[in-house]
Amino acid sequence: MDKKKLIDYKIFVPSILIMIAISIPFAMYEAESLELLNSIFDYIVDVFSWGYLWYGIILVVAGLYFSFSKYGQVVLGDPKEKPRFSLFEYASILIAMGVGSTIMRTGMLQWTSVANDPPAGVEAGSPEALLWGNAYSMFLWGFQVFAIFVMIAPAMGYILHVKKRPLMRISEACRVLFGDKFTDGIGGKVLDVLFLVSILAGAAVTLGLGAPIITQNLSHLLNIEVNFGLTIIVTIVWVFLFSLSAYLGIEKGIKRLSTWNMYLAGIFAIFILLGGPGVFILNYFSDSLSFLLSNYLNISLNTDSVHQGEASHIQSNTVFWFAYSATWAMLHSVFAAKISRGRTIKEMILTYFLAPTLLSWVATGVLGGLGVHRYLTGDLSVLNLVKEEERMAAIPEILSTLPFGEIAIIIFMVVALIFLTTTLDSTTYTVAAYTSTRDMSKYEPPKLLRIVIAAVITVLSLVLMRIGGLAPLEVISGLMGLPVIIIQFILIYAAKKMIDEDQAWKNNIRKSS
Numbered sequence: 001m002d003k004k005k006l007i008d009y010k011i012f013v014p015s016i017l018i019m020i021a022i023s024i025p026f027a028m029y030e031a032e033s034l035e036l037l038n039s040i041f042d043y044i045v046d047v048f049s050w051g052y053l054w055y056g057i058i059l060v061v062a063g064l065y066f067s068f069s070k071y072g073q074v075v076l077g078d079p080k081e082k083p084r085f086s087l088f089e090y091a092s093i094l095i096a097m098g099v100g101s102t103i104m105r106t107g108m109l110q111w112t113s114v115a116n117d118p119p120a121g122v123e124a125g126s127p128e129a130l131l132w133g134n135a136y137s138m139f140l141w142g143f144q145v146f147a148i149f150v151m152i153a154p155a156m157g158y159i160l161h162v163k164k165r166p167l168m169r170i171s172e173a174c175r176v177l178f179g180d181k182f183t184d185g186i187g188g189k190v191l192d193v194l195f196l197v198s199i200l201a202g203a204a205v206t207l208g209l210g211a212p213i214i215t216q217n218l219s220h221l222l223n224i225e226v227n228f229g230l231t232i233i234v235t236i237v238w239v240f241l242f243s244l245s246a247y248l249g250i251e252k253g254i255k256r257l258s259t260w261n262m263y264l265a266g267i268f269a270i271f272i273l274l275g276g277p278g279v280f281i282l283n284y285f286s287d288s289l290s291f292l293l294s295n296y297l298n299i300s301l302n303t304d305s306v307h308q309g310e311a312s313h314i315q316s317n318t319v320f321w322f323a324y325s326a327t328w329a330m331l332h333s334v335f336a337a338k339i340s341r342g343r344t345i346k347e348m349i350l351t352y353f354l355a356p357t358l359l360s361w362v363a364t365g366v367l368g369g370l371g372v373h374r375y376l377t378g379d380l381s382v383l384n385l386v387k388e389e390e391r392m393a394a395i396p397e398i399l400s401t402l403p404f405g406e407i408a409i410i411i412f413m414v415v416a417l418i419f420l421t422t423t424l425d426s427t428t429y430t431v432a433a434y435t436s437t438r439d440m441s442k443y444e445p446p447k448l449l450r451i452v453i454a455a456v457i458t459v460l461s462l463v464l465m466r467i468g469g470l471a472p473l474e475v476i477s478g479l480m481g482l483p484v485i486i487i488q489f490i491l492i493y494a495a496k497k498m499i500d501e502d503q504a505w506k507n508n509i510r511k512s513s
Contacts, residue, residue, distance in 0.1 A: 006446045011189060012435045015196035016456065022201075022476065023464060037475040044479075045319045049303045052322045055485060056144030057300060062492055063147045063349045066154060070505035071496065072346030076337070077161040079510045083342035088262075089255055090339065091355035093426075096258035097335055098149055098356040099363075100206070100423030103141065104416040105213055107360070107367035108395050110137040112386040117313040120304060125383055130376075134288035134368045136314055139299050140321055141360030142292075143353055148325045150352040152333030152488055154345050155495035161341045162508055163498070166439035168338065170195050170330060173491050176498050191487065195434065198480045199331045200457065203427045207461035210420045211235055212392045217413045220396035221406060228465070235462060238420060243454040245425035246432070247447050254425050261418040265359075268411050269366045275403045277373040284372060285365030326481030329488060335430045338440070344510070371398045428454045 026033050066072060075081075085093065111133030118129040155173040159165045165172050171188030182188060212226070214234045219226045245253035273281060292299075304315045340348045371394075374380040379401055385394040399408045431453045432445035499505060 006437060006449055007435050007452075008437050011192040011196060014189075014193050015200060018193070018197050019200050019204075019460060022197075023460065026476075027464065034475065037479070041320070041323075041475055041479060044323075044482075045316055049315065049319050050301075052319045053301050053303065055326075056148065056322050059147035059151050059488070060143050060353075062151055063353060066151075066492075066495075067346040067349045071154070071499055072344060072349075073509045074158075074162075074345050074499055074504045075508055075510060076157040076343055076345065076348065077341040079508055081342045083347075084339060085255065087351075089259055090343070091351055092258040092262045093255055093339055093422075094336060094352055095356045095359050096254070096261060096419060096422035097426040098146060098332060098352065099141065099360055100419050103360050103363050104367070104412070104419060105392065105395075106137055106140060107364040108371055108398065109386060109391060110140065110364075111368045111372060112383055112394075113313045113317070116383055116387070119302075119312050119314055130372055131287060131291045132314070134284065134364060134372065135292035135295060136299060137364045137368055138288060138292045138361045139296070140318075141364065142296075142357055144300065144322065145325045146352050146356055148322065148329050148488075149332035150336055150349055152330055152491045153336040153340065153348060153352075155491040155498070156334050156337035157340050157345070157348065158495055158498055158504075160337055160441050162502070162504065164441040166441060167437075168334060168433050168440040170334075170487060170491070173494050176501070177490065177494050192434070194480075194483060194487075195330045195334075196431065198327045198484060199427065199431055200460065201476060201480065202327050202331070203424060203431075203457045204461040204464060206420075206423060206427075207235065207238075207457060208465050210416075210423075211238070211465070213395070213416045213420070214238070214413055216392040217396045217399075217409050217416075220393070220400065221409050231465060232462070235458065235465075238417060238424075239454060239458045241417070242421045242424040242428060243451055245421055246428040246450040246454060254422060254429065257418055257422050257425070261415060261422065262359075264411070264418070265363070265415050268408075268415055269362065271408065271411065272366050272370055272402065275408070276370050276401075280373045281366055281369035284369040285362075288365060288368070289361065323479070323481035326484045326488070329481075329484055331427060331430055334434060335426050338430070338433060370402075374398055374401050424454075424457070428457065 083090065111130065114133035114136045115129045116124055118124055118126075118132050122128050122132060152170075152173075156168065156170075159173050160168050169188075169192050171183050171191045174188070174191065175183040178187065211231050211234055215226045215230050218224070218230065218234070224230065245257055247253070272278075299314065299318070302315065304312060336348060336352060343351075371380075371382050375382040380397060382394060382398065385397060395412070396409050399405055399412055402408045428450050429445065432449040433440050435453075436445045436449055438446065502508070
Protein backbone atom coordinates (compact mmCIF):
# COMPACT_ATOMS: atom_id res chain seq x y z
CA MET A 1 0.00 0.00 0.00
CA ASP A 2 1.25 3.51 -0.83
CA LYS A 3 2.67 5.11 2.33
CA LYS A 4 0.79 8.35 1.57
CA LYS A 5 -2.47 6.47 1.80
CA LEU A 6 -1.82 5.20 5.33
CA ILE A 7 -3.16 8.36 6.96
CA ASP A 8 -6.35 10.33 6.36
CA TYR A 9 -4.98 13.84 5.88
CA LYS A 10 -8.50 15.29 5.66
CA ILE A 11 -8.97 14.84 9.41
CA PHE A 12 -5.32 14.76 10.59
CA VAL A 13 -4.10 18.04 9.05
CA PRO A 14 -7.07 20.19 10.21
CA SER A 15 -6.66 18.78 13.74
CA ILE A 16 -2.97 19.74 13.84
CA LEU A 17 -3.71 23.22 12.44
CA ILE A 18 -6.44 23.77 15.05
CA MET A 19 -4.05 22.68 17.84
CA ILE A 20 -1.40 25.14 16.59
CA ALA A 21 -3.99 27.92 16.23
CA ILE A 22 -5.20 27.33 19.80
CA SER A 23 -1.73 26.98 21.32
CA ILE A 24 -0.05 30.10 19.88
CA PRO A 25 -2.28 32.69 21.63
CA PHE A 26 -2.17 30.62 24.84
CA ALA A 27 1.61 30.69 24.81
CA MET A 28 1.80 34.39 23.95
CA TYR A 29 -0.80 35.49 26.51
CA GLU A 30 -0.79 32.66 29.07
CA ALA A 31 -1.95 34.69 32.10
CA GLU A 32 -4.69 36.52 30.19
CA SER A 33 -5.97 33.43 28.39
CA LEU A 34 -5.96 31.42 31.61
CA GLU A 35 -7.96 34.16 33.36
CA LEU A 36 -10.49 34.29 30.50
CA LEU A 37 -10.86 30.51 30.25
CA ASN A 38 -11.18 30.12 34.01
CA SER A 39 -13.91 32.76 34.11
CA ILE A 40 -15.78 30.86 31.36
CA PHE A 41 -15.33 27.59 33.21
CA ASP A 42 -16.38 29.15 36.54
CA TYR A 43 -19.53 30.41 34.85
CA ILE A 44 -20.29 26.89 33.59
CA VAL A 45 -19.69 25.53 37.11
CA ASP A 46 -22.11 28.11 38.52
CA VAL A 47 -24.84 27.51 35.94
CA PHE A 48 -24.43 23.88 35.01
CA SER A 49 -23.04 22.05 38.07
CA TRP A 50 -26.25 20.07 38.44
CA GLY A 51 -26.05 18.97 34.80
CA TYR A 52 -22.56 17.51 35.07
CA LEU A 53 -23.47 15.68 38.28
CA TRP A 54 -26.61 14.14 36.76
CA TYR A 55 -24.64 13.31 33.60
CA GLY A 56 -22.37 10.99 35.61
CA ILE A 57 -25.34 9.26 37.28
CA ILE A 58 -27.24 8.85 33.99
CA LEU A 59 -24.25 7.17 32.33
CA VAL A 60 -23.91 4.70 35.23
CA VAL A 61 -27.61 3.84 34.82
CA ALA A 62 -27.13 3.49 31.04
CA GLY A 63 -24.16 1.17 31.64
CA LEU A 64 -26.15 -1.03 34.00
CA TYR A 65 -29.07 -1.10 31.56
CA PHE A 66 -26.82 -2.18 28.67
CA SER A 67 -25.12 -4.80 30.88
CA PHE A 68 -28.16 -6.47 32.41
CA SER A 69 -30.69 -6.17 29.57
CA LYS A 70 -30.76 -8.24 26.38
CA TYR A 71 -28.02 -5.99 24.94
CA GLY A 72 -25.47 -7.21 27.48
CA GLN A 73 -25.19 -10.69 25.96
CA VAL A 74 -24.29 -9.39 22.47
CA VAL A 75 -20.78 -10.54 21.53
CA LEU A 76 -18.44 -8.01 19.93
CA GLY A 77 -17.27 -10.26 17.12
CA ASP A 78 -17.90 -13.86 16.19
CA PRO A 79 -19.76 -15.60 19.09
CA LYS A 80 -17.66 -18.74 18.51
CA GLU A 81 -14.43 -16.77 18.82
CA LYS A 82 -12.51 -16.70 22.12
CA PRO A 83 -11.76 -13.27 23.65
CA ARG A 84 -8.47 -11.78 22.50
CA PHE A 85 -7.08 -11.52 26.06
CA SER A 86 -7.49 -13.39 29.33
CA LEU A 87 -9.62 -11.57 31.92
CA PHE A 88 -6.51 -10.55 33.93
CA GLU A 89 -4.73 -9.20 30.83
CA TYR A 90 -7.91 -7.45 29.67
CA ALA A 91 -8.53 -5.85 33.08
CA SER A 92 -4.84 -4.84 33.38
CA ILE A 93 -4.91 -3.07 29.99
CA LEU A 94 -8.14 -1.24 30.89
CA ILE A 95 -6.71 -0.25 34.29
CA ALA A 96 -3.46 1.04 32.76
CA MET A 97 -5.43 3.02 30.18
CA GLY A 98 -8.23 4.17 32.49
CA VAL A 99 -6.23 5.06 35.59
CA GLY A 100 -2.72 5.76 34.32
CA SER A 101 -0.25 7.79 36.33
CA THR A 102 -2.92 10.19 37.57
CA ILE A 103 -3.82 7.76 40.35
CA MET A 104 -0.22 8.05 41.65
CA ARG A 105 -0.70 11.79 42.00
CA THR A 106 -4.30 11.94 43.23
CA GLY A 107 -3.93 8.86 45.47
CA MET A 108 -1.06 10.46 47.34
CA LEU A 109 -2.19 14.09 47.47
CA GLN A 110 -5.88 14.56 46.56
CA TRP A 111 -6.97 14.19 50.19
CA THR A 112 -4.95 17.31 51.08
CA SER A 113 -7.02 19.54 48.77
CA VAL A 114 -10.20 18.50 50.59
CA ALA A 115 -8.61 18.62 54.06
CA ASN A 116 -7.49 22.22 53.37
CA ASP A 117 -10.83 23.19 51.76
CA PRO A 118 -13.50 20.84 53.20
CA PRO A 119 -17.27 20.96 52.59
CA ALA A 120 -19.29 23.69 54.31
CA GLY A 121 -19.52 23.22 58.07
CA VAL A 122 -16.36 21.06 58.34
CA GLU A 123 -13.20 22.47 59.92
CA ALA A 124 -10.06 22.41 57.75
CA GLY A 125 -7.50 19.82 58.93
CA SER A 126 -9.99 18.16 61.32
CA PRO A 127 -10.47 14.36 61.56
CA GLU A 128 -13.74 14.71 59.63
CA ALA A 129 -11.97 16.70 56.90
CA LEU A 130 -9.38 13.91 56.61
CA LEU A 131 -12.14 11.33 56.13
CA TRP A 132 -13.81 13.53 53.52
CA GLY A 133 -10.41 13.82 51.80
CA ASN A 134 -9.70 10.14 51.21
CA ALA A 135 -13.35 9.26 50.58
CA TYR A 136 -13.45 11.96 47.89
CA SER A 137 -10.19 10.68 46.35
CA MET A 138 -11.89 7.29 46.01
CA PHE A 139 -15.04 8.90 44.60
CA LEU A 140 -13.02 10.53 41.81
CA TRP A 141 -12.06 7.02 40.67
CA GLY A 142 -15.56 5.63 41.10
CA PHE A 143 -18.32 4.36 38.87
CA GLN A 144 -19.26 7.69 37.28
CA VAL A 145 -15.85 8.42 35.77
CA PHE A 146 -15.48 4.92 34.31
CA ALA A 147 -19.03 5.08 32.96
CA ILE A 148 -17.98 8.30 31.22
CA PHE A 149 -14.95 6.49 29.79
CA VAL A 150 -16.71 3.37 28.48
CA MET A 151 -20.20 4.26 27.27
CA ILE A 152 -19.20 5.13 23.69
CA ALA A 153 -17.48 1.71 23.44
CA PRO A 154 -20.60 -0.42 22.70
CA ALA A 155 -21.22 1.54 19.47
CA MET A 156 -17.53 1.56 18.49
CA GLY A 157 -17.05 -2.13 19.30
CA TYR A 158 -20.18 -3.05 17.36
CA ILE A 159 -19.21 -1.26 14.14
CA LEU A 160 -15.67 -2.65 14.33
CA HIS A 161 -16.16 -6.28 15.36
CA VAL A 162 -19.74 -7.08 14.28
CA LYS A 163 -20.39 -4.76 11.33
CA LYS A 164 -16.72 -5.08 10.27
CA ARG A 165 -16.58 -1.44 9.15
CA PRO A 166 -13.05 -0.59 7.98
CA LEU A 167 -12.80 2.83 9.66
CA MET A 168 -12.81 2.92 13.47
CA ARG A 169 -14.36 6.38 13.80
CA ILE A 170 -17.06 8.22 15.72
CA SER A 171 -18.59 9.32 12.40
CA GLU A 172 -18.95 5.67 11.31
CA ALA A 173 -20.90 4.82 14.47
CA CYS A 174 -23.27 7.73 13.72
CA ARG A 175 -24.04 6.47 10.19
CA VAL A 176 -27.08 4.52 11.43
CA LEU A 177 -28.62 7.77 12.73
CA PHE A 178 -27.48 10.46 10.29
CA GLY A 179 -27.11 8.52 7.03
CA ASP A 180 -24.37 8.29 4.41
CA LYS A 181 -24.45 11.92 3.24
CA PHE A 182 -23.69 13.30 6.73
CA THR A 183 -21.13 10.60 7.62
CA ASP A 184 -19.16 10.83 4.38
CA GLY A 185 -19.49 14.61 4.18
CA ILE A 186 -18.52 17.62 6.26
CA GLY A 187 -20.55 16.51 9.31
CA GLY A 188 -18.57 13.30 9.70
CA LYS A 189 -15.27 15.15 9.23
CA VAL A 190 -16.23 17.67 11.96
CA LEU A 191 -16.96 14.83 14.41
CA ASP A 192 -13.64 13.12 13.63
CA VAL A 193 -11.62 16.35 13.87
CA LEU A 194 -13.29 17.10 17.24
CA PHE A 195 -12.18 13.66 18.44
CA LEU A 196 -8.57 14.23 17.38
CA VAL A 197 -8.32 17.78 18.78
CA SER A 198 -9.70 16.69 22.17
CA ILE A 199 -7.28 13.72 22.31
CA LEU A 200 -4.19 15.65 21.16
CA ALA A 201 -4.95 18.39 23.71
CA GLY A 202 -5.51 15.84 26.47
CA ALA A 203 -2.35 13.90 25.60
CA ALA A 204 -0.20 17.06 25.57
CA VAL A 205 -1.59 18.02 28.99
CA THR A 206 -0.95 14.49 30.31
CA LEU A 207 2.65 14.58 29.11
CA GLY A 208 3.13 18.05 30.59
CA LEU A 209 1.48 17.36 33.95
CA GLY A 210 2.93 13.85 34.21
CA ALA A 211 6.57 14.91 33.94
CA PRO A 212 6.69 16.55 37.44
CA ILE A 213 5.72 13.21 39.04
CA ILE A 214 9.12 11.94 37.88
CA THR A 215 11.20 15.14 38.02
CA GLN A 216 10.23 16.05 41.60
CA ASN A 217 11.15 12.58 42.83
CA LEU A 218 14.43 12.62 40.88
CA SER A 219 15.21 16.07 42.28
CA HIS A 220 14.73 14.79 45.84
CA LEU A 221 16.69 11.60 45.19
CA LEU A 222 19.72 13.17 43.47
CA ASN A 223 19.56 16.53 45.27
CA ILE A 224 19.37 18.45 41.98
CA GLU A 225 17.21 21.34 40.87
CA VAL A 226 14.11 20.78 38.72
CA ASN A 227 14.67 22.74 35.51
CA PHE A 228 13.63 22.48 31.89
CA GLY A 229 16.75 20.44 31.08
CA LEU A 230 15.75 17.75 33.57
CA THR A 231 12.19 17.85 32.23
CA ILE A 232 13.52 17.37 28.68
CA ILE A 233 15.64 14.34 29.73
CA VAL A 234 12.71 12.70 31.59
CA THR A 235 10.35 13.42 28.71
CA ILE A 236 12.73 11.95 26.10
CA VAL A 237 13.11 8.71 28.13
CA TRP A 238 9.36 8.54 28.60
CA VAL A 239 8.64 9.29 24.92
CA PHE A 240 11.10 6.57 23.87
CA LEU A 241 9.26 4.08 26.13
CA PHE A 242 5.74 4.89 24.99
CA SER A 243 6.78 5.16 21.32
CA LEU A 244 8.49 1.75 21.53
CA SER A 245 5.47 0.22 23.27
CA ALA A 246 3.04 1.70 20.73
CA TYR A 247 5.34 0.55 17.90
CA LEU A 248 5.40 -3.02 19.26
CA GLY A 249 1.60 -2.97 19.45
CA ILE A 250 -0.96 -4.26 21.92
CA GLU A 251 0.29 -7.84 22.27
CA LYS A 252 4.05 -7.24 22.65
CA GLY A 253 4.00 -3.72 24.10
CA ILE A 254 0.87 -2.44 25.83
CA LYS A 255 -0.32 -5.81 27.22
CA ARG A 256 3.08 -6.77 28.66
CA LEU A 257 3.71 -3.38 30.27
CA SER A 258 0.19 -3.27 31.73
CA THR A 259 0.37 -6.76 33.30
CA TRP A 260 3.93 -6.25 34.60
CA ASN A 261 2.86 -3.00 36.23
CA MET A 262 -0.04 -4.66 38.05
CA TYR A 263 2.45 -7.01 39.74
CA LEU A 264 4.90 -4.19 40.48
CA ALA A 265 2.17 -1.94 41.91
CA GLY A 266 1.01 -4.83 44.12
CA ILE A 267 4.56 -5.37 45.42
CA PHE A 268 4.88 -1.63 46.12
CA ALA A 269 1.59 -1.59 48.07
CA ILE A 270 2.74 -4.56 50.20
CA PHE A 271 6.09 -2.81 50.78
CA ILE A 272 4.30 0.30 52.11
CA LEU A 273 2.00 -1.81 54.33
CA LEU A 274 4.90 -3.80 55.81
CA GLY A 275 7.47 -1.00 56.00
CA GLY A 276 5.02 1.76 56.90
CA PRO A 277 2.03 2.13 59.20
CA GLY A 278 0.23 -0.95 57.81
CA VAL A 279 -2.36 -1.31 60.58
CA PHE A 280 -3.26 2.39 60.42
CA ILE A 281 -3.53 2.26 56.60
CA LEU A 282 -5.89 -0.74 56.72
CA ASN A 283 -8.02 0.92 59.43
CA TYR A 284 -8.07 4.24 57.59
CA PHE A 285 -8.94 2.47 54.31
CA SER A 286 -11.93 0.81 56.04
CA ASP A 287 -13.03 4.15 57.53
CA SER A 288 -12.61 5.95 54.18
CA LEU A 289 -14.57 3.30 52.28
CA SER A 290 -17.33 3.35 54.90
CA PHE A 291 -17.44 7.17 54.76
CA LEU A 292 -17.52 7.09 50.94
CA LEU A 293 -20.38 4.58 50.74
CA SER A 294 -22.34 6.47 53.43
CA ASN A 295 -21.91 9.76 51.54
CA TYR A 296 -21.82 8.51 47.93
CA LEU A 297 -25.11 10.13 46.86
CA ASN A 298 -24.23 13.29 48.75
CA ILE A 299 -20.91 13.69 46.88
CA SER A 300 -22.52 12.61 43.59
CA LEU A 301 -25.30 15.20 43.56
CA ASN A 302 -24.49 17.93 46.10
CA THR A 303 -24.16 21.45 44.64
CA ASP A 304 -23.83 23.40 47.94
CA SER A 305 -26.86 25.45 46.84
CA VAL A 306 -27.89 26.55 50.35
CA HIS A 307 -24.32 27.46 51.40
CA GLN A 308 -23.72 30.95 50.07
CA GLY A 309 -20.16 31.86 49.09
CA GLU A 310 -17.41 30.15 47.17
CA ALA A 311 -17.87 26.49 46.23
CA SER A 312 -15.75 24.05 48.22
CA HIS A 313 -13.03 21.99 46.51
CA ILE A 314 -15.31 18.94 46.28
CA GLN A 315 -18.10 20.84 44.57
CA SER A 316 -15.99 22.69 41.97
CA ASN A 317 -13.46 19.89 41.36
CA THR A 318 -16.14 17.24 40.73
CA VAL A 319 -17.58 19.31 37.88
CA PHE A 320 -14.10 19.88 36.42
CA TRP A 321 -13.22 16.18 36.83
CA PHE A 322 -16.35 15.01 34.99
CA ALA A 323 -15.85 17.64 32.26
CA TYR A 324 -12.18 16.70 31.85
CA SER A 325 -13.07 12.98 31.87
CA ALA A 326 -15.62 13.60 29.12
CA THR A 327 -12.79 14.95 26.95
CA TRP A 328 -11.04 11.58 27.28
CA ALA A 329 -14.24 9.55 26.87
CA MET A 330 -13.89 9.08 23.12
CA LEU A 331 -10.29 7.89 23.38
CA HIS A 332 -11.01 5.42 26.20
CA SER A 333 -14.05 4.05 24.42
CA VAL A 334 -12.34 3.66 21.05
CA PHE A 335 -9.40 1.86 22.69
CA ALA A 336 -11.69 -0.33 24.83
CA ALA A 337 -13.66 -1.22 21.70
CA LYS A 338 -10.49 -2.17 19.81
CA ILE A 339 -9.29 -4.63 22.51
CA SER A 340 -12.74 -6.12 23.29
CA ARG A 341 -13.07 -8.50 20.35
CA GLY A 342 -14.74 -11.68 21.61
CA ARG A 343 -16.11 -10.02 24.77
CA THR A 344 -19.80 -9.41 25.41
CA ILE A 345 -21.03 -5.86 25.93
CA LYS A 346 -21.74 -6.81 29.56
CA GLU A 347 -18.18 -8.07 30.11
CA MET A 348 -16.70 -4.93 28.56
CA ILE A 349 -18.80 -2.45 30.56
CA LEU A 350 -18.64 -4.23 33.92
CA THR A 351 -14.87 -4.86 33.66
CA TYR A 352 -14.38 -1.13 33.05
CA PHE A 353 -16.76 -0.28 35.91
CA LEU A 354 -15.12 -2.60 38.44
CA ALA A 355 -11.44 -3.30 37.70
CA PRO A 356 -10.06 0.29 37.58
CA THR A 357 -12.38 1.32 40.45
CA LEU A 358 -11.16 -1.42 42.79
CA LEU A 359 -7.48 -0.82 41.99
CA SER A 360 -7.93 2.94 42.41
CA TRP A 361 -9.61 2.55 45.80
CA VAL A 362 -6.81 0.30 47.04
CA ALA A 363 -4.14 2.69 45.68
CA THR A 364 -5.88 5.67 47.29
CA GLY A 365 -6.19 3.80 50.58
CA VAL A 366 -2.50 2.87 50.67
CA LEU A 367 -0.93 6.08 49.28
CA GLY A 368 -3.38 8.46 50.95
CA GLY A 369 -3.24 6.52 54.22
CA LEU A 370 0.55 6.88 54.37
CA GLY A 371 0.33 10.66 53.94
CA VAL A 372 -2.49 11.05 56.48
CA HIS A 373 -0.56 9.00 59.06
CA ARG A 374 2.53 11.20 58.63
CA TYR A 375 0.34 14.29 59.09
CA LEU A 376 -1.45 12.96 62.19
CA THR A 377 1.73 11.85 63.94
CA GLY A 378 3.42 15.18 63.22
CA ASP A 379 6.23 13.50 61.22
CA LEU A 380 5.49 15.73 58.26
CA SER A 381 3.50 18.93 57.81
CA VAL A 382 1.81 17.60 54.66
CA LEU A 383 -1.04 20.14 54.52
CA ASN A 384 1.49 22.99 54.53
CA LEU A 385 3.80 21.28 52.03
CA VAL A 386 1.08 21.06 49.36
CA LYS A 387 0.34 24.79 49.64
CA GLU A 388 3.81 25.51 48.27
CA GLU A 389 4.42 26.25 44.62
CA GLU A 390 5.02 22.65 43.45
CA ARG A 391 2.54 20.28 45.11
CA MET A 392 4.25 17.23 43.68
CA ALA A 393 7.38 17.93 45.74
CA ALA A 394 5.35 16.60 48.73
CA ILE A 395 5.35 13.07 47.24
CA PRO A 396 9.08 12.27 47.77
CA GLU A 397 8.90 13.93 51.20
CA ILE A 398 6.15 11.48 52.22
CA LEU A 399 7.87 8.44 50.67
CA SER A 400 11.22 9.27 52.27
CA THR A 401 9.66 8.72 55.73
CA LEU A 402 9.51 4.98 54.94
CA PRO A 403 12.35 2.57 55.78
CA PHE A 404 14.55 2.39 52.65
CA GLY A 405 12.91 5.63 51.58
CA GLU A 406 15.17 6.02 48.53
CA ILE A 407 14.15 2.58 47.27
CA ALA A 408 10.48 3.52 47.83
CA ILE A 409 10.97 6.67 45.73
CA ILE A 410 12.64 4.65 42.94
CA ILE A 411 9.83 2.04 42.88
CA PHE A 412 7.22 4.83 42.92
CA MET A 413 8.93 6.49 39.93
CA VAL A 414 9.11 3.21 37.98
CA VAL A 415 5.41 2.40 38.60
CA ALA A 416 4.42 6.00 37.72
CA LEU A 417 6.59 5.96 34.60
CA ILE A 418 5.07 2.69 33.38
CA PHE A 419 1.56 4.00 34.08
CA LEU A 420 2.40 7.19 32.16
CA THR A 421 3.80 5.05 29.35
CA THR A 422 0.76 2.77 29.12
CA THR A 423 -1.59 5.76 29.05
CA LEU A 424 0.27 7.43 26.21
CA ASP A 425 1.11 4.33 24.20
CA SER A 426 -2.61 3.49 24.26
CA THR A 427 -3.32 7.08 23.17
CA THR A 428 -0.74 6.95 20.39
CA TYR A 429 -1.99 3.57 19.20
CA THR A 430 -5.64 4.71 19.23
CA VAL A 431 -5.01 7.98 17.37
CA ALA A 432 -3.00 6.03 14.77
CA ALA A 433 -5.85 3.53 14.40
CA TYR A 434 -8.36 6.40 14.15
CA THR A 435 -6.48 8.33 11.44
CA SER A 436 -5.38 5.26 9.48
CA THR A 437 -7.00 4.35 6.17
CA ARG A 438 -6.29 0.64 6.74
CA ASP A 439 -9.17 -1.70 7.54
CA MET A 440 -9.11 -1.60 11.35
CA SER A 441 -11.46 -4.57 11.62
CA LYS A 442 -8.65 -6.72 10.15
CA TYR A 443 -5.33 -4.93 10.71
CA GLU A 444 -3.33 -2.98 13.27
CA PRO A 445 -2.53 0.71 12.62
CA PRO A 446 0.73 1.24 10.65
CA LYS A 447 3.85 1.35 12.85
CA LEU A 448 5.23 4.40 11.07
CA LEU A 449 2.00 6.26 11.80
CA ARG A 450 2.24 5.40 15.53
CA ILE A 451 5.72 7.00 15.66
CA VAL A 452 4.48 10.12 13.82
CA ILE A 453 1.61 10.55 16.31
CA ALA A 454 4.01 10.09 19.27
CA ALA A 455 6.29 12.79 17.80
CA VAL A 456 3.39 15.24 17.29
CA ILE A 457 2.18 14.83 20.90
CA THR A 458 5.73 15.22 22.27
CA VAL A 459 6.64 18.33 20.28
CA LEU A 460 3.34 20.02 21.17
CA SER A 461 3.76 19.26 24.87
CA LEU A 462 7.43 20.29 25.08
CA VAL A 463 6.81 23.57 23.26
CA LEU A 464 3.91 24.41 25.60
CA MET A 465 5.95 23.40 28.68
CA ARG A 466 8.77 25.68 27.52
CA ILE A 467 6.91 28.77 26.37
CA GLY A 468 3.73 28.48 28.43
CA GLY A 469 0.18 27.57 27.47
CA LEU A 470 -0.17 24.19 29.17
CA ALA A 471 -2.44 25.47 31.97
CA PRO A 472 -4.91 27.15 29.55
CA LEU A 473 -4.90 23.99 27.41
CA GLU A 474 -5.95 21.98 30.47
CA VAL A 475 -8.97 24.26 30.96
CA ILE A 476 -9.77 24.02 27.22
CA SER A 477 -9.70 20.21 27.61
CA GLY A 478 -12.35 20.59 30.33
CA LEU A 479 -14.46 22.90 28.16
CA MET A 480 -14.26 20.50 25.21
CA GLY A 481 -16.11 17.96 27.32
CA LEU A 482 -19.39 19.75 26.55
CA PRO A 483 -19.71 18.74 22.86
CA VAL A 484 -18.35 15.28 23.73
CA ILE A 485 -21.21 14.74 26.21
CA ILE A 486 -23.72 15.35 23.41
CA ILE A 487 -21.83 12.89 21.15
CA GLN A 488 -21.84 10.30 23.96
CA PHE A 489 -25.61 10.26 24.24
CA ILE A 490 -25.95 10.15 20.44
CA LEU A 491 -23.65 7.10 20.28
CA ILE A 492 -25.39 5.30 23.14
CA TYR A 493 -28.60 5.61 21.13
CA ALA A 494 -26.75 4.58 17.93
CA ALA A 495 -25.52 1.38 19.63
CA LYS A 496 -29.06 0.49 20.70
CA LYS A 497 -30.45 1.21 17.23
CA MET A 498 -27.81 -0.87 15.40
CA ILE A 499 -28.27 -3.84 17.75
CA ASP A 500 -32.06 -3.64 17.45
CA GLU A 501 -31.97 -3.41 13.64
CA ASP A 502 -29.74 -6.50 13.44
CA GLN A 503 -31.54 -8.24 16.33
CA ALA A 504 -28.02 -8.97 17.55
CA TRP A 505 -29.38 -9.84 21.01
CA LYS A 506 -30.78 -12.92 19.26
CA ASN A 507 -28.33 -13.54 16.42
CA ASN A 508 -24.92 -12.56 17.84
CA ILE A 509 -24.76 -14.23 21.25
CA ARG A 510 -22.86 -17.18 22.68
CA LYS A 511 -24.84 -20.37 22.35
CA SER A 512 -25.16 -22.27 25.60
CA SER A 513 -23.72 -25.77 25.17
